[in-house]
Amino acid sequence: MHYAVTPKDAPFLELWQEKTVHVLSGGFNIVNFASFAVLGKLPKGIPLSVDFKNHTATPVKGAVLNAALGASDTTAQVKKNGLFAVGDFIGTSTKAVQITAINTDNSAYNVITLSEAIGAVANGGVLFSATEAGASKVLAVNALNYADVKFVPGVFACSAIIQAYEVNNSRLPYPLTTTQISQLGDRFFVY
Numbered sequence: 001m002h003y004a005v006t007p008k009d010a011p012f013l014e015l016w017q018e019k020t021v022h023v024l025s026g027g028f029n030i031v032n033f034a035s036f037a038v039l040g041k042l043p044k045g046i047p048l049s050v051d052f053k054n055h056t057a058t059p060v061k062g063a064v065l066n067a068a069l070g071a072s073d074t075t076a077q078v079k080k081n082g083l084f085a086v087g088d089f090i091g092t093s094t095k096a097v098q099i100t101a102i103n104t105d106n107s108a109y110n111v112i113t114l115s116e117a118i119g120a121v122a123n124g125g126v127l128f129s130a131t132e133a134g135a136s137k138v139l140a141v142n143a144l145n146y147a148d149v150k151f152v153p154g155v156f157a158c159s160a161i162i163q164a165y166e167v168n169n170s171r172l173p174y175p176l177t178t179t180q181i182s183q184l185g186d187r188f189f190v191y
Contacts, residue, residue: 015045016144017166023146027157028057030149035061035083042149042158045172047128047180049139050160057158060139061129062174063090066109069121076112076127080104084112089130089137091118093179096130096137126174141180144172144188163187 028050036042036059047060063078084090088099090112101113115133130137143160144167167190169175181190 013171015168015171016161016164020163020165021146021161022163024143024160024162026055028055028160030156030158031056031058033059033151033156035059035085037151038083039081040151042145042151043173044145044148046145047141047172047174047176048143048145048158048160049141050143057143057145057160058129058139059145060141060174060180061088062126063112063128064174065121065123065125065127068123069118069125071120072117074114074117076114076121077109078112078127080108080110082110082112084129089132090114090127091130091138092121092127093136093138093177095119095135097133126177128174128177128180141176141183143184165189166191 030042033042042059048057049060050057061083063082063084065076066079067077069076084099086099086102089096090099091097095118097118098115099112100115103111128138131139143162144164146159146161149158167188169190176190
């Protein structure tokens with residue numbers, strides 16, 4: 001008989017009421033999956049911008065602010081483990097800019113340098129990925145990722161949730177903004 005001690009699984013954290021979830025059939029090819037390689041996976045609950053015509057899903061990356069962002073600030077203090085890179089576009093629901101530098105020297109937070117100011121955002125607010133610089137260029141959210149997708153080169157598909165009730169916003173990898181919640185529509189009840 002062989003006895004092996006294995007670590008306990010992480011406790012199950014319910015992000016939404018599972019009985020209310022409607023998952024779209026088939027998979028969606030993940031756009032820019034490599035940016036999640038550092039995590040080893042595309043986490044469950046990541047907001048998605050799904051293109052139904054091309055059957056692709058673009059994960060909407062987020063950066064949680066560690067300090068309030070002033071209206072004219074061009075540097076943002078964000079929590080560690082962000083997935084953004086220099087050259088990415090980032091913004092709010094009204095304006096997006098390009099990331100020109102990321103300083104990771106501080107052990108408590110990262111500092112993202114923005115190509116220009118994007119306006120005031122409260123401490124704890126979230127900046128999201130955008131398609132390009134300009135007004136209202138942040139990716140529109142129309143689904144959530146159903147389950148963790150392990151990063152394996154050559155495997156680039158995820159399942160998208162098109163409906164879920166009792167979504168606990170504070171448990172999602174990046175809390176949804178009020179704009180994103182309205183983009184999801186009445187198919188999602190987020191609290």
